[in-house]
Amino acid sequence: MCESISPIVEFTTVAKEFRHEYVVEKSRFITTICPCSTEEEAQAFIGRINKEFWDARHNCTAFALGPKQEQQRSSDNGEPSGTAGKPMLEVLKKTGITNVAVVVTRYFGGIKLGAGGLIRAYSHSVAETLRLAPKELHTTRTQLQATIDYALYGAIERYVQDQKLHYESNFGEHVDITILVPPTDVERIQKELQDMSHGAATCTILDSIEVVLPLEQ
Incomplete structure (x- = not known):
C-alpha cells in the first residue's frame, strides 16, 4: 500500500x-x-x-x-x-x-x-x-547534503547559485554542502550533482523542514 x-x-x-x-x-x-x-x-x-x-x-x-x-x-x-x-x-x-x-x-x-x-x-x-x-516565502524544503572534494567546490557552488537554491557549506576533510531543495526537484538535483562530479559527489537526502526564505525584490 x-x-x-x-x-x-x-x-x-x-x-x-x-x-x-x-x-x-x-x-x-x-x-x-x-x-x-x-x-x-x-x-x-x-x-x-x-x-x-x-x-x-x-x-x-x-x-x-x-x-x-x-x-x-x-x-x-x-x-x-x-x-x-x-x-x-x-x-x-x-x-x-x-x-x-x-x-x-x-x-x-x-x-x-x-x-x-x-x-x-x-x-x-x-x-x-x-x-x-520585503517579502518572504514560507514553505517546505528537503535537505540534500552533498559531500565533495575541495576541487569540485567552485563548480558545485556556482551550480547551486544558478539554481537559486539556499545552501550552507561546512569545511573539513571534505566539503559538506547542505542544499534546501523543493521536494519535487530532489531527484533531478541529485542526478545533476552526480553528473557534474562524474559520480564523485556523495549525496544524502536528509529530513524535510519548514523554512522561511527571503524573496528577491
Whole structure:
C-alpha cells in the first residue's frame, strides 16, 4: 500500500512592517502593512495605527490570513461604500500575499476624488506598498547534503547559485554542502550533482523542514 504524500503548504507574506506614502490631488495616502498570523494580531496592528494617526480623516483596513487567505476582512472606515476596504482586499487577493494586514491612512487634501478616483487611489497605494515591501516565502524544503572534494567546490557552488537554491557549506576533510531543495526537484538535483562530479559527489537526502526564505525584490 502506497503512503500518500501530504501537499506542501506554501505561502508568501511580508517580512516586516513597511510603510509607503502616495499623494494624489493633495490627498495623502499613507499605507502601512504588517505580517500577522491571527485576527487578534491584525486587530492589534490596526488599533495601533489608528492611535498613531488619530487625526486622519480615514484609516481604511483590509487583512487576509491563512495559507490560502481563508480569513478576509475589510473596512471603508467612513469612505463611500466599496471605495476603500474592498479594493484594498482585492489587491491582496490578486497578489496572493497572505498573513498580512494593511491600513491606508488618508489625509484629505481638499479636492474630492470621486468614487472611481478613490478606488484607484486605495488600490494603487496597497499594490505599490506590496511591491516595495520585503517579502518572504514560507514553505517546505528537503535537505540534500552533498559531500565533495575541495576541487569540485567552485563548480558545485556556482551550480547551486544558478539554481537559486539556499545552501550552507561546512569545511573539513571534505566539503559538506547542505542544499534546501523543493521536494519535487530532489531527484533531478541529485542526478545533476552526480553528473557534474562524474559520480564523485556523495549525496544524502536528509529530513524535510519548514523554512522561511527571503524573496528577491
